[in-house]
Amino acid sequence: MSRPRLPLRLIFLAALAIGAALLLGLVVATLNSLFEFYQRLAAMPIWLRAPLLVAGAFVLGALGWLLWRLARPAKKSSLAAVIPVSRNEIDARIDALRERHAETVALEAELVELDRRRASGEVYIALFGEISTGKSSLIRALAPQAAPEVDVRGGTTRHVEHHRGALPDGRALILADVPGTGEVDGAIHEQLARDEALRAHAVVYLAASDLTRAQDTELGWLAGFGKPLVLALNKADLYDEAERAALLQRFGQRYAKRARTIVAISAGGSERYERTLGDGRRERVERERAPEIAPLLDALEALTATGAAGLEPAREAAVLAEVGRRGDELARATASRESAETVAKYTRRAIVGAMAAVAPGSDILIQGALATALVRELARIHGVPVRELDVDALLSRVGLTVRNTTAIVLAIAGNALKAFPGLGTLGGGVLHAIAYGLVFDSLGHALADTLAERSTLDAADVETRVRALLAEPARERVERVTRIAFDALRDSGAQDRPR
Template identity: 50%
Template sequence: MSSRLRLLLAAVGLLALAWLLLAALDRALALAQRFMGLPTGMRWLVGGVLLLVALAGAGLGVWWLRPRKPRTPVVAPDRASLEARIERLREADTDVEELRKELGELDRRRESDRTYLAVFGEISTGKSTLIAALVPGASPERDARGGTTRDVVTYETSAWDAPWTVADVPGSSEADGETRERLAREEALRAHAVIYVCAGDLTRTQGDELRWLGDFGKPLLLAVNKADQWTPDELARILSRVREQAGGVPDAVLAISAGGEERFTRRLPDGSTEDVTRRRAANVQPLLDALRQLLAPGSAALEAQRQNAVLAGLHERTGERERAWRGVEAERIVRRYARRAVVGAMAAVAPGSDLVIQGALATGMVRALAALHDVRVTDVEIDNLLRQVRMTLRTGTSVALAVAGNALKAFPGLGTLGGGVLHAFAYALIFDSFGRALAATLAERRTLDQEDAGERMRELLGEAGASRLRHLAELTGEALRDR
């Protein structure tokens, strides 16, 4: 664009802006004149409303522009309580060997007095190539396919008169790579510091990974790789956007060139083509300078942060094991009490009309499920819950009987035994629905929420699937045969 054309456009823009300002001023004067012409009482009313709107707008602006509180790191439980939980899972025949090995690795690294660094990021961003530039003599596996790092590979080196271990972890966002991604996250938590590698603007997944690392309080550098592919102006804009997208989580955002090889096809003067491979120059000095500053305190000073991150990660993984174990154990408890209810149902006059006959079983199931989820319950809470269940069953008895009758049609051997089997199956359905609803409420809310449990029970009574009905029919038959 020529200088004259730019000057003309600037003049047109200034004139348009001046016209808009004059139009706004004219409109404001007209509104002020109309306002002054209002009766006194109306002026006070309109003025008060405008003042409230102005104050609300100012308050919103102050709230929007207020300094954001930094994200607080995840605080890990103390090691003794974590070991007690792991031991409890081991006593329940749950596989916890992986968790115990993690504690052993935590101790081993603390005693080694080495600095551990993890290079983390999505596939095909140049992590392995960066390792080769950081660690002289390292030869990570390279391949034309994305996601070539299949396991955690470590390289030992010495820099700045200190022993170092650099870990090359599998890349995230790989198709069907959930297991390798889990390995990468676990190794990132074990490290004293993390280099997160990207190759341009951050995706939503990359932003989530950065915030996850930040929540664990990891010393973190964000390296924007392949900087040699952009012009200086393009690189400046990319770094500005990445810093904004990162939201202040990394300790520093740097542009680097990891180097490596590039392949392309060149057309020769005679019309033929040839495949050419050439080395790209690496420039990782900004990253090395930032690492030197970030890790200047030494591994001993950073050990507390590292241990907190590892124990916090173990806390999450132990929680996953506990939830899985409780789910299996809750199924077992509900099945046991449903079988007992089937046997007791043969003495019931009208299944579902009351839980007086089955009251002791219902109370026992509530206590067993509450103890499983470490929720304390009182006799009053149990009585209130069972009272609501009875109210639910007064309106749901016909539904339970209809479901039971239709289900037994698929089992001629049971269906021909008469109304007693129908009552028994209805009680199996009631106890199974009640137990499942209560277990789900206790697991999610960590309290005995009778309204939530009642709502879940109504849904389970009315939406019993074919596989669940078959399971209950088999349970009913087994219980009656044992009886």
């Protein structure tokens, strides 16, 4: 049967030989031309050769630059703009979540605060930055009557606190002192700080030295929300003139696009030292360092020149974007909860159906309306529209898997369920039903995961996941399904229930 293959191979070899000969010829011809060109160039008078060489180098350079421009990978902007979302859209999403019994209280509270601040007409400024960068000290400097706790130890501020301060021109500001970021195990406090930063009209980002990668990312995150930012190098007193200038220059190069203004300040803070008294005794003293924050005051005056009303649209957009993001997260968690409930419901039905089946093994999964209903309900939960055709295609595809693996599933179920004493007395019918439940549970979870991750009824993906789940049914899953079977048995009044 393999007779006609020989001439085909010969033709291919001949074509390859001709191709190689042509390529060789081309290389030789090019080298030849280059050599001739070089000889001609060498024979030229210098006044002609030099400009020709310069022009050639220029053309090559330009060509190289053009190729680089075209081929280089696109720069990823760290200021990935946050997708704007309208208030109506957010309200509608929260309503929908509430109807699904999702925990929307925190989102609603955020919107109430959004409205409250707009109505108040006050300008809110959040001081943000890593722990011990001097946020609370700066509050003291900006609002002398406020007395927030200041300490050398990082993580001193634990809550968001608001203080009323004033600019030199007399305008009032509400200053938010927030917990510092970058603390070990400080995720909760960090979240408080981030939320407050988004609620503010503008943010003063404090750093006490050059920015680390984490601080860089944080600044990018804030700028991504379109937050008006002042980048303040605090504790400037710790640097000499040259060091301070070098740091500011570096900040300028790296952050001019993200921050409206970059300043160097000394929030003050306090210092401890020992002094010798008249009688020779030594005494530990703590004294306040004099703050030097004039450049920051100028920056804040400029930044808030339009008043709250001018800054409000950007503030609102940032808060809504964050509420939208959290709403999406909540929607995913809700879908996951609903999916789990739905899968459990259908697994139970499959088990009950299998136990009632006249002939164990009759194809309730593949042909049954149950599987169709499961697919439809999971698709609805994940907001994925499906056609009758797609559901059929999916089930027949997965059906193959199930048919092929029923024996394996039964074996697995049989083994794993040895952990449940008394199960053996229930007979093959129950084991079979549990195996069916396992299949349903696998199909349901595979489908839910595919829908959640791909937002489409990708049959191939579902099949791969079902195979993986069936090949290695985790003990936790087997136990869960078995428990459902026990409950179903108990409800149907079975006598010899396992203990």
